[in-house]
Amino acid sequence: MSPAGRRGRPAAEPGDEAPLARVEQALADRQPHHMVPDLDRITTLMDLLGSPQRSYRAVHVTGTNGKTSTARMIETLLRAFGLRTGRYTSPHLVSVTERIVIDGEPLSDEAFARAYDDIAPYVEMVDAASLAEGGERVTFFELLTALAFAAFADAPVDVAVVEVGMGGAWDATNVLAADTTVLTPVALDHPELGPTPAAIAREKAGIVHEGALLVSAAQLPEVDQVVLDRIAEVHGRLVREGPDIAVVDRRTALGGQVVTLRTRGGVYPDLFLPLHGAHQAHNALLAVAAVEELLAGPAGGSSDDPEAGPLDHATLAEALAEVTSPGRLEQVRTAPTVLLDAAHNPAGARALAAALGEAFSFRSLVGVVGVLADKDARGIFEALEPVLDAVVVVEVPSPRALDLEELEDEAVAVFGAERVEVARSVPDALDLAVRLSDADSDDLGGGGVLVAGSIVLVGVARALLARG
Helix, strand or coil: CCHHHHHCCCCCCCCCCCCHHHHHHHHCCCCCCCCCCHHHHHHHHHHHHHCCCHHCEEEECCCCCCCHHHHHHHHHHHCCCCCEEEEECCCCCCHHHHEEEEEEEEEEEEHHHHEEEEEEEEHHHHHHHHHHHHCCCCCHHHHHHHHHHHHHHCCCCCCEHHHHHHHHCCCHHHHHHHCCCCCECCCCCHHHCCCCHHHEEEEEECCCCCCCCEEEECCCCCHHHHHHHHHHCCEEEEEEECCCEEEEEEECCEEEEEEEEEEECCCEEEEECCCCCCHHHHHHHHHHHHHHHHHHHHCCCCCCCCCCCCCCCHHHHHHHCCCCCCCCCCEEEEECCEEEEEEECHHHHHHHHHHHHHHHCCEEEEEEEEEECCCHHHHHHHHHHCCEEEEEEEEECCCCCCHHHHHHHHHHHHHHHHHEEEEHHHHHHHHHHHHHHHCCCCCCEEEEEEECCCHHHHHHHHHHHHHC
């Protein structure tokens, strides 16, 4: 257990009937979207907690798109192969407790509050020391990261699967120094990370520490060079999609797709994956390769370059068939079909559009789209225009939202005014999109609604539809 965990603090204060609400308010006071590019506070905090992140192995996942889905696949596979797991992903869709998962189950409200109470005194100590030196308090994401790492140690877990919050080198999760890392495709997204894919890749490659293994998706040539330079710098090992691993075959199937994957351990034919789109097949490839390499790594052998052995096919097939990824081309309603997808940049939107055309057939499809101000709204609309008959724009319920008038202008520039509608709230946008979809469908139905453009928007829509 971490030092904080040994204190045995209660899960809630006396008379506290809503412990999670209390913790959520404490977290909100730390400016959830404020990022500070250094590891000073999180390093100090982890030292005070006894470095709980050193008590288990870790798989660290970065990239631009596909991080959460890949992390979820890795964690599901590791559990299937008998390991106790922790999973830390962000952001959440509905509840902050979704971010921290132990053995496949999110922390309960009470457990989440107890974990917060365990580390809170140490957070206050770091706050005081940092402020005294003219620095900042522990950030929202740093606190949640410390909470997750301490909870994993207290469980305890064998392996933690951890998604970066943003970037890599300066992300709070990088105190892990994981021996197994994964890089999903790199594209433009957060402007803070750099103006080019290569600049962004340099930041993301910072999670590869001395001697670590990196499993990398197929990348742009300039990103590949950054990856190769980093591996040489840290004397790491590299498994690349293309020369080392590949999606050999894939075909659509009811409820998902069937894939054949080639890794260093062998070829795995006819695996059912209950997720749509080529991008998810490639995410699955990274997940299988990472698990294969981790099971062959330091805990399982002494070789400097251990040979990845084949995974048991039956266990692998059963585990992949159980994978879920909420908010990723997720169907939440029928008549009309309502789909949710967290695509929030042009690359993600292009992957979404391709998957839609492959997996679904609609007489008409109406989009509900909201975008944050730091995202490329025009690029998202351009990627979705070929698959949407109309679009309802709505302001994302976030202080970071792109202004509704500006969002409408961007949509009209791509779709034309006759295909664009405006709604003032997410419930109104969903209602309007359903009506438009029904009106445009033939007598046999075939209308659909797609909610996309922002993870925040998808989370709000998912919560609303779940209650409906």
